[in-house]
Amino acid sequence: MRGADRAAVVAGLGAWVPQTVVTNDELALRLDTSDEWIRSRTGIARRHVIAPGESTGDLAVEAGHRALKSAGTGTADLVVVATSTPDRPCPATAPEVASRLGLTGVGAFDVAAVCTGFVYALGVTAALIESGAARTALVIGADTFSTILNPTDRTTRAIFGDGAGAVFLRAGDPAEDGALRGLHLGSDGTRSELIEVAAGGSRQRSTGLPAEEAATYFTMEGRSVFAEAVRRMAASVQTTAESLGWASGDIDRIVLHQANARILAAVADRVDVPLERFPSNIERVGNTVAASIPLVLADAAESGELRAGQRVVLGGFGGGLTWGSVGLVWPGLTVG
Known part of the structure; x- marks a missing residue:
């Protein structure tokens, strides 16, 4: 069974965030900012950050373990x-x-x-499953942006948090719930240049010149990015x-990358889908980059906001x- 007869099906889901929590008030003690300033511009109240010595891989392992548990298996191809x-x-x-x-x-x-890393990873992995190159797969979105932020930049420090989320995919029928389509x-x-870390790659290293400290940190041109x-x-x-034949009113939930609460509202307005159909956890975890979408999925599934058949x-x-x-009809599963 390959190609049109075979699809990648979501069969497990897991999530993990580090234990250390940084609130807006704590940031305000070190930066020229306030809880009100951050909330009004981003919708974020707190974020989780890794402890010294902890890494992206550590978070990915935790989320991956939970996704395997959710799927009821200990293996993946x-x-x-x-x-x-x-x-x-x-x-x-x-x-x-x-x-x-x-x-x-x-x-x-x-x-x-x-x-967009998690969506890209789903796409690549789904294609490998559809081709027959793999039967099962673990797709993990994990990032620790706290490690690349300028400690004096109140904007980026307020936005980003660390975390990991994972889904377990298996080969299945394109018509079944959980099959990734569209x-x-x-x-x-x-x-x-709108979103970058300018130094550290071959372009900067090939000059033979030391990198300016500012170039080693993440930067973003906020208005243009918005x-x-x-x-x-x-x-x-x-x-x-449209590729799935769904009108706006047919979509039960739209799970977007949690970049900014105002971005979610603007997208909802543009696609003509009520904002209440957009699950969000940005207030509690901030922008967790590639981990963002699976973390929202896990939260929404656990709370009952995301239900089988939607x-x-x-x-x-x-x-x-x-x-x-990418689209799917949400399957019945328990978060690991």
Whole structure:
């Protein structure tokens, strides 16, 4: 069974955030900001950050373990980790994550598409399952942006948090609940400077000059990113819905990357779907980059906001620029 007769089906879900919580009031003790300023611009009240010595891979292992437990299995043919904050520049983080999960010998690789990373990873993994190259897979979105933020930048420090979320995929029938369908991916490299860490890569290193400290931190042009995120995510969600024959009113839940509460509201308005159909946890965890979508899925599934049989579209936007979306009918599962 391959191609049109075979689909990647969501059969497990797990999530993990580090124990340390940083509230807006705590940030205000160190930066020129306030709880009101942060909430009014982002909708964020707190975020989780890793402890010294902790890493992206540590979070990915925890989320992956829970997704395997949710699926009722301890094995997978493939492990894909979506991250822009790998444990090391080389090698990829996924092989070590797989090994720590007891999956030594399986295929394992990273996907780097920043906040769209989880959607891109789902797309690549689904294609491998559809082709017959893999029967089961663990797809993990994990990031620790606290490690690449300028400690004096009140804007980025307020927005980002650390976390990991994972789904277990298995081969199945395209018509069954949980089958990923209607994948749409896009990019625009002409605007890559809007979201970047300028130093540390071959472009900067090849100059032979030391990097300026500011260039080693994450930067983002907020206003331009806001406009691009709304436009690109809304269009991608609509493209996926149309490919599945779903009108706006047919979509029960739209689970977007948690970039900013105002972005979610703007997308809801543009796609003509009530905001109450957009699950959100940004107030409690902030923008967790590639972990964002699976963390929202886990929260919504546990609270009962996401129920079996609902038509769901997942959508993301991030650096690159990149964007993408995919649809599914939510399956009945228990979060690990």
